[in-house]
Amino acid sequence: MGNPSLIKIENLRFERDDTAVISCDNLYLDAGDILQVEGPNGSGKTTLLRLLTTALQAREGTILYCGKSIAECRFEYLSDILFIGHQSAVKLTLTAEENLDWMASSGIGSSSAVKALESLGLAGYTDIPCYKLSAGQQRRVALARLLISDARIWYLDEPFTAIDRDGVRLLERCMKDHVSSGGAVVVSTHQDLDLQGVRHYPMLGESLLRAYS
Amino acid sequence: MRSSASNGFCAYLRRDLRLSHRRLGEAASPLIFFIMVSTLVPLGITPDPASLALVASGIIWVLALLATMLSANDLFAGDYQDGSLEQLLISPQVLVMPVLGKVTAHWLVTGLPLTIVSPLLGLMLSLPEAGYLPMMASLALGTACLSLLGAVGAALTVSLQKGGMMLALVVMPLYMPVIIFGGATVQFGIDGLAWTGPLAILGAMLAAAIALCPLAIAGVLRLTSIN
Amino acid sequence: MNWTWFYRLGSPLWFYQTTTRWLPWLSLLAIVLLSTGLIWGLGFAPQDAKQGNSFRIIYLHVPTSFLALAGYFLMAAAGAIGLIWKMKLSYMIMKSAAPIGAALTFLALFTGAVWGKPTWGSYWVWDARITSMLILLFLYFGVLALQYAFHNEEAGNKASAVLALVGTVNIPIIYKSVDWWYTLHQPSTIKLTSAPSMHPDMFQPLLVMILGFYCFYVVALCLFTRVEILRRERKTTWVGELAARSSYEVESDKK
Numbered sequence: 236m237g238n239p240s241l242i243k244i245e246n247l248r249f250e251r252d253d254t255a256v257i258s259c260d261n262l263y264l265d266a267g268d269i270l271q272v273e274g275p276n277g278s279g280k281t282t283l284l285r286l287l288t289t290a291l292q293a294r295e296g297t298i299l300y301c302g303k304s305i306a307e308c309r310f311e312y313l314s315d316i317l318f319i320g321h322q323s324a325v326k327l328t329l330t331a332e333e334n335l336d337w338m339a340s341s342g343i344g345s346s347s348a349v350k351a352l353e354s355l356g357l358a359g360y361t362d363i364p365c366y367k368l369s370a371g372q373q374r375r376v377a378l379a380r381l382l383i384s385d386a387r388i389w390y391l392d393e394p395f396t397a398i399d400r401d402g403v404r405l406l407e408r409c410m411k412d413h414v415s416s417g418g419a420v421v422v423s424t425h426q427d428l429d430l431q432g433v434r435h436y437p438m439l440g441e442s443l444l445r446a447y448s
Numbered sequence: 449m450r451s452s453a454s455n456g457f458c459a460y461l462r463r464d465l466r467l468s469h470r471r472l473g474e475a476a477s478p479l480i481f482f483i484m485v486s487t488l489v490p491l492g493i494t495p496d497p498a499s500l501a502l503v504a505s506g507i508i509w510v511l512a513l514l515a516t517m518l519s520a521n522d523l524f525a526g527d528y529q530d531g532s533l534e535q536l537l538i539s540p541q542v543l544v545m546p547v548l549g550k551v552t553a554h555w556l557v558t559g560l561p562l563t564i565v566s567p568l569l570g571l572m573l574s575l576p577e578a579g580y581l582p583m584m585a586s587l588a589l590g591t592a593c594l595s596l597l598g599a600v601g602a603a604l605t606v607s608l609q610k611g612g613m614m615l616a617l618v619v620m621p622l623y624m625p626v627i628i629f630g631g632a633t634v635q636f637g638i639d640g641l642a643w644t645g646p647l648a649i650l651g652a653m654l655a656a657a658i659a660l661c662p663l664a665i666a667g668v669l670r671l672t673s674i675n
Numbered sequence: 676m677n678w679t680w681f682y683r684l685g686s687p688l689w690f691y692q693t694t695t696r697w698l699p700w701l702s703l704l705a706i707v708l709l710s711t712g713l714i715w716g717l718g719f720a721p722q723d724a725k726q727g728n729s730f731r732i733i734y735l736h737v738p739t740s741f742l743a744l745a746g747y748f749l750m751a752a753a754g755a756i757g758l759i760w761k762m763k764l765s766y767m768i769m770k771s772a773a774p775i776g777a778a779l780t781f782l783a784l785f786t787g788a789v790w791g792k793p794t795w796g797s798y799w800v801w802d803a804r805i806t807s808m809l810i811l812l813f814l815y816f817g818v819l820a821l822q823y824a825f826h827n828e829e830a831g832n833k834a835s836a837v838l839a840l841v842g843t844v845n846i847p848i849i850y851k852s853v854d855w856w857y858t859l860h861q862p863s864t865i866k867l868t869s870a871p872s873m874h875p876d877m878f879q880p881l882l883v884m885i886l887g888f889y890c891f892y893v894v895a896l897c898l899f900t901r902v903e904i905l906r907r908e909r910k911t912t913w914v915g916e917l918a919a920r921s922s923y924e925v926e927s928d929k930k
Contacts, residue, residue: 251827288538313540322531326463328470337463338535364470600841604834608824617820618838621813622845625852632859653848664841671758671833672825 239302240265241388241419242287247296249279249286256282260296262436264421266387267414269430272423274438280423281321283438284392287421288318317386319394323377327366331357331376334365338380351382355405370397381409389413391422404429456541460549467526468557474522478515478558479565485511486569497574504573505583505634509590509627511569512562516591517623519558520598521615523550524606524669533606533669543666551599551662559591575638582637582647589650590630596654596661597622603668626653685762687904688913694897702894708887716880723877729793734881736786738888739779743811744846746776746892750818751843754836764900766832767907769839770822771899775892777815784808803857807850814842 242264249256257279264270272280285291287298289305289312298305300312325334335348352361355375365373374397381389389410395403407430410420422428468475489507490500527533536546566587567580575583601619605611629646636643716734723730750772756765787805788798799805818835825831908914 251829290534290538310540313538316538318535318538320531320534322529322534324531324535326467326526326530326532328467329463333466337459604821604838605824607830614820614824617813618817621810621817621849622841624810625845625848628852628856632856635859660844664837668834668837671837672830 239299241268241301242421243299243302244287245297245299247286247293247298249282249291249293257286257438259283259438264388264419266417266419269410269414269420269422269428269433270436271428271433272421272436272438273425278438280438281392284318284320284390284421284423288316288390289313290318315386316388316390317380317384318390318392319377319380320392321396323373325365325373325376327373328364330362330364331368331379332361334376335379335383347383348379351379352376354382355379356401371399371402374398375402378406378409381413387418389418389420389422391420391424393424394422395424395426456545457549457552460546461553464550464553465556468553475557476561478519479561481518482511482515482562483565483569485514486572489573501574501576504570504575505579505638506631507573508566508569508575508583509587509630509634512559512566512587512591512630513594513623513627515562516558516594517598517601517616517619518612520554520595520602520619521605521612523554523599523602525602525611528606537670543669544662547599547665547669548658548662551595551665554599555592555595559588559595562591563587575634578640579634579638582633582643585647586630586633586650589647589654590626593626593650593654593657594623596657597626600661600664600668603665604672606669607672626650629653685760685764687764687767687908690764691901691904694901698894698897701890701897705887705890705894708883708890712880712884712887716877716884720877720880721874726794729790730877732786732790734884736783736790737881738885739783739786740808741885742888742892743776743780743783743808746772746779747811747814747839747846748843750776751836751839754832754839757832758836758840763907764904766836767900767903768896769836770832771896771903773815773819773822773835775895775899777812777819779892780808780812780815784812801857801860803854806857807853810849810853811846814846818842 240263242262244259244262246258246260247262248258262270272283274280282291286293289309300308300315305312324338326337329337331352332348335352349361352358352375355378357372357375357379360368360372365376368376374394378394378398394406398406403426407428410422410428411430414420486507489503493499493503524533527536536543539546563584566583569575570580570583598615598619600622601615602611604618605614608614629650632646633643633650636646712734717731720731722728750769753765753769753772756762757769784805787808791800792798818839821838822831822835825834905914905917
């Protein structure tokens with residue numbers, strides 16, 4: 236065995252009001268991996284991603300980050316992840332540029348924010364309030380965070396929602412660039428990714444498992 | 449890059465102020481509520497200046513409390529709905545500072561304007577002259593307390609569909625000491641007593657609230673936003 | 676150090692079985708104490724020199740007021756234990772303590788009002804202690820309302836536990852402020868402070884009543900918690916067995 240995996244999940248179990256929502260073991264993620272989490276609606280994809288981002292806490296099991304439990308190195312871990320969820324965290328009354336500048340918590344300066352937005356096809360839209368943008372454009376504002384962050388691990392929950400075909404291709408290229416420079420991506424989507432070396436992780440929620448058996 | 453603690457405070461303070469600035473109509477509504485409801489008092493009780501003077505201090509304080517409480521509901525609701533709250537919870541920083549930044553912004557757009565326009569209300573409700581300075585001083589400190597306590601309630605009810613009424617239920621009992629000492633400061637001023645006494649207690653409450661409330665808020669946000 | 680006893684305390688099954696054994700005795704004790712205290716206090720204790728017979732309501736008023744406050748602290752403590760050690764049972768106790776506490780607080784206010792009418796001519800006065808009691812009732816309402824407002828039971832438990840704790844920090848502040856407020860506005864005609872030294876003949880039945888109410892409180896809390904346990908653990912095997920056995924007993928009773 237070489238270095239410990241970037242992320243390793245051991246016997247993770249999450250329950251809501253005493254009902255198991257997901258249980259998941261032997262999931263790992265190495266640098267350079269793209270892991271696609273698949274499964275029917277309600278199978279717990281979002282829950283898994285939220286567990287990985289520490290937004291939810293599992294009752295049993297551990298998530299290891301570089302061999303250490305994320306409870307022990309919470310700060311380092313959180314500095315190294317980027318999560319984009321269903322809700323885009325885009326403030327509609329702020330402009331795209333302001334949104335991005337603010338999301339990059341340490342303040343990246345407006346020039347790099349504008350550059351990131353432009354490379355996602357939002358040139359000319361950077362200084363108008365986001366409520367004037369379309370749903371897909373708002374999504375792109377949220378996704379522009381990927382370009383300005385230096386986090387190694389990306390957690391993307393249904394990132395392709397409301398994104399057009401060009402956008403999907405752009406995003407796929409972003410992911411490819413990211414993993415080739417040593418990053419890793421966990422993405423939940425129903426769409427087939429046009430990328431090489433994508434590993435698939437099928438999710439079958441506990442409730443669904445019971446329904447089938 | 450690590451963002452320092454004061455950074456989180458300033459970032460959220462700036463952002464929330466900017467958001468209020470963009471929606472000035474919404475941000476000003478507690479203030480307008482404060483002024484409008486005060487007109488109901490002479491209509492409902494009596495326009496007689498002598499009678500109004502008796503209840504003026506209490507009414508101004510009750511209205512300030514209601515205005516702060518009504519606006520506290522929005523403190524975390526917007527962030528919860530658009531996902532920024534979740535981003536905050538998983539950001540690598542101490543949660544207390546951003547929370548304090550948000551509460552400070554809330555006070556700057558509700559409590560402070562209320563304090564500034566309160567002499568106008570004092571005038572309309574024939575508050576005795578000696579009451580103006582104690583009223584403004586106590587409102588300045590007291591509304592900050594109310595913002596902090598209201599934020600605890602807002603954090604508790606953030607994931608509820610109809611948080612507004614629940615917020616009122618939850619925080620109203622916690623508000624009572626503030627209104628007792630706030631009202632008393634003004635009354636002491638009017639009666640010619642040393643009003644700095646109750647004001648000092650209000651200040652002590654504020655100090656305790658600044659120390660404890662952000663901790664409670666941060667804890668509550670982590671606990672209950674998991675829905 | 677051996678902590679197993681502590682974790683056993685957290686097991687709903689253990690709680691259910693232990694209370695099944697103790698409840699009959701505790702209920703009996705509560706009934707004996709309460710009836711002794713009531714008969715003694717209402718029938719045999721001497722009349723008050725100033726208030727006559729109307730003072731006898733203290734045999735209900737004082738114990739309920741005691742327990743209203745103590746119940747709040749118990750609820751908050753149970754909530755704190757739940758938050759810290761993630762003990763399900765302690766959330767159940769917290770959840771059960773809230774309606775009982777609220778009912779006792781209401782009873783304390785009600786008996787206070789009934790006492791007030793003959794004593795100072797009005798059902799309601801803004802006395803320091805009455806006002807504090809009213810605020811305590813509001814605190815209970817907040818915890819109750821919050822508990823049931825959440826769809827997610829766990830979130831509801833945690834939220835109301837935190838609220839109960841915040842309330843606990845605030846109770847002394849509230850009491851002190853209300854006290855201070857009352858001394859500011861105190862009308863000279865009303866003196867609410869009960870007789871500084873009670874006659875032993877009056878005091879002894881009160882003591883019995885207080886003890887009786889404590890027992891009653893524990894019984895009520897256990898009963899509420901047992902219902903909550905059955906509801907929460909309805910999917911477990913032991914509750915299933917329990918239900919099967921009791922339905923079997925009902926069946927055999929019919930025959």
